[in-house]
Amino acid sequence: MDNSQAILNFLGIARRANQLVSGENTLLSGIRNRKIYFLFIASDTGKSTSKKFLDKSNYYHVPVNTMYTKEVLSNAIGMKRTMIGIKDRGISEKMIELTNRK
Template sequence: MTNSQKVLNLLGMATRAGKLVSGEELTIADIRSQKAKIVFVATDASPNTIKKIQDKSAYYNVKCVNEFTQLELSQAVGRSRMILGVCDQGFAKKFQELLTK
């Protein structure tokens, strides 16, 4: 199993654990309030959306991951989503490990 698959599986677990926020507005709100520890934005989201999320993430020093498509993210969480925010330090740490290998 590749690290990408592990990341997607972990996203599913974070969803079931209720540690995930999805959608543009909610994710941005969580980035602002420093709740989001790591943010995923789909590679096929609009360039405008990607830039907005990346800029917000950079400003608030939140890691922003842009390497999965909307389909991959949606399948991982069981709902059609382009933007996901992880609001749990434990999950965020595991994502960091998997993404830096």
């Protein structure tokens, strides 16, 4: 299995473990309060929204993955979403590891 599919499979596991956060206001609040440890932003998200979340994530040192479209992210978790935050450190560390693997 390639890394891309492993990340998506692990994202589905995170959803079943109830460790995902979505919704703009909830995500912004979670990032500010340091309760989001990894963020997925769909590659086809609007420019202003994407910039806002990338800037906020960079400021608070939250790793971001932007390599998937809305459709792919939504299919991985079974819900329509554009941005997904992970609120568990362990799952986030695994996502970072899988994202950085070549």
